[in-house]
Amino acid sequence: MTKAFPAIMTQGIDEPCRFEGEVFDLEVVEGTVPTELDGLLVQAVPDQVFPPEVAVIHPMTIAAGGDGSVRAFRFKDGHVDFRTRYVRTERYLLEREARRSLFGNYRDPFSDDPSVAGKSRTTANTALFFHAGRLFSAKEDGLAYEIDPDTLGTRGAWTANGAITSKTFTAHPKIDPRTGELFAFGYAAKGETTRDVAYYVFDADGALAHEAWFEAPRSAMIHDCAVTDNYVLFPMMPITSDMARLRAGGPHFIYEADMPQYFGVMPRKGCGDEIRWFTAPPAFPGHTVNAYEEDGKIVFDLLEAEGNGFAPVVADADGNAPPPGSVPNALVRWRIDYHANSTELTDREVLAPVGGEGAHIDPRRDLRPYRHMFVPTLDPKLLTTDVNGRPVPVMFNQLSHFDLHTGARTNWYAGPAATLQDPVFVPRSVDAAEGDGYLIALLNRPLERRSELVIVESLNLAAGPVARISLPLRMRLGIHATWIDGSLVPEWF
Structure with missing residues (x-):
């Protein structure tokens, strides 16, 4: 590589790894x-191969615009093996051949080299999901890519034949554990900044079973979804896109504090004209936690921030964004009656203040009432500085367990200069009680420029790790992680 990364991309926890x-x-x-522990822990990682060749690099390009890399740890018989490999997207292959960046800022085709006009821009770098015996890496700006769970080789973009x-295609589809169906969608489905949404249901074998198209109220991010026995939900974030702004060189997304919350709800096998958009006062709906039905209503739990939940990587129209960790959030429960006369939601309950994102529950309780929630969180009072007095870059410094029956919260604090990545929850056994198992997470130590895996007992966080596993290199900050049971994937040799 003949062109160095700019300083803005080599400082902190988002420094490229390129390994x-x-x-x-x-x-x-x-x-x-x-x-x-017998299974495969996989994590999606945005890891820029080449520095963007644009005059101004937008914060979202640094945090989430990198080339997709799959990081995998195979657990078997008390041992752990590690592999990591880039996803060979169309974009990756074009830039590798050119030995330089050809694509510009995050979701901004107008900042690209003219030679790649009309090519797929996705990096497949946000999350991985496993369905019908196949592993996929996805980012919501394009199609998912199938990955070999053994070699991590790329099998190609997935179109379901x-x-x-x-x-x-979303990076956060949902699977009904009882039917094996996969529920997915794509927003901006007809092109960047459009309001079109495509909704898909795939059967347990991976074949398309249902499709519906509809328009959202705004051109805005729909990052996650939720499913119950009879309905699917689409929470819309107050992060909007605009084609004129893109053409003028502005960022793809801006935060709109005054935008109401929109929750699209439709039957699982519904048509586009059956979606109902419910509204609520302005807030920032983050990742969904769970949803189920009770007494004729939908119970919908998600993490909700009091302000800009994507700060500082997304700013408002004036370029303002609060610093990391400064926007509080909570686990919020909405009760929604799909058949109600009014579409204004009022039945809202705050279950617990959280201060973190990317919640996990016992997957055996998906689409059902649940008790335990596990979240990486940040305690800003426990942050530290380096030898020069500068704040050590930390995303989350705790793993937290929330018992929704007792209201108790338990934390494991990782240390004054440590940042936790997205954990996975693994049940202790197939018949273990809900929430009884392990949390496994990658832990970065920025001051030491090294990383490790930690394993803690999920219902005994205060005791600390039962195992620490050293990694011989620094791991770039990844995004979402997934656990796949060992019976579903091959052993590594």
């Missing part, structure tokens, strides 16, 4: 890896 490879039998430096006609 592919494997380490057989990682070193366990403390404790013992539980032998009942041509059935997916949307230009985009």
Whole structure:
């Protein structure tokens, strides 16, 4: 690479790693890896291969615009093996051949090199999901890519044999654990900044079972969704896009504090004209936690921020964005009657203040009432500075357990200069009580420029890790992680 990364991209926890490879039998430096852990931990990572060749690099380009990389840890018989490999998207292959960046800012085709006009811009870097025996890496600005769960090789963009006609596909589909169906959607489905949404249901074998198209009230981000036995929900974030702003060189998204919350609700196999858009006072709906039905109503739990939940990577129209960790959020429960005369929501309950994002529950309780929630959180009072007095860049410094029956909260604090990445929850056994198992998370230590895996007992966080596993290199900050049971994927040799 003949052009260096600018300083703005090499400082802090978002510094590119640009590494592919494997380490057989990682070193366990403390404790013992539980032998009942048999499976594959996979994480999607935005890891820029080449520095963007634009005059102004937008914050979202740095935080979430990098080339997609799959990070994987295979657990078996108390041992852990590691592999990481880039997703060979169309974009990645074009830039690799050119040995330079050809695509500009996040979701901004007008900042691209003319040679790639009309090519797919997605980096497939946000989340991985496993369905019908196949592993996929996805980012919501394009199609998902299928990944070999053994070699991590890229098998190509997934179209479900041509059935997916949307230009985009969510990184957060949902699976009904009882039917095996997968529920997914793509917003801006006909192109950037459009209000079109494509909704898909795939059967347990991966074939398209249902499709519906509709328009959203605004051109805005629909990052996540939720499913119940009879309905699907689409929460819209107050982060809006605008084609004129893009053409003028502005960022793809801006935060609109006055935008009401919109929750689209439709039957699971409904048509586009059956969606109802419910509204609520302005707030920032983050990732969904769970949804189910009770007494004829939808119970919908999600993390809700009191302000700009995507700060500082997304600013308002004036360029203002609060610093990381300064916007409080909470676990909020909405009760929604799809058949109600009014579309104004009022039945809202705050279950717990959180101060974190990316909640996990026991997947055996998906679409059902649940008790335990696990979240990486930030306690800003426990932050520290480096030898020069500068704040150490930290995203989350705790793993937190919320018992929704007792109201109790338990934390494990990772240290004054440590930042936790997205954890996964693994049940102790197939018949273990709800929430009884392990949390596994990647832990970065920025001052030491190293990373490790930590394993903690989910219902005994205060005891600290039962195992620490050393990684011989620094891991770039990833996004969402997923656990796949070992019976579903091959062993590594």
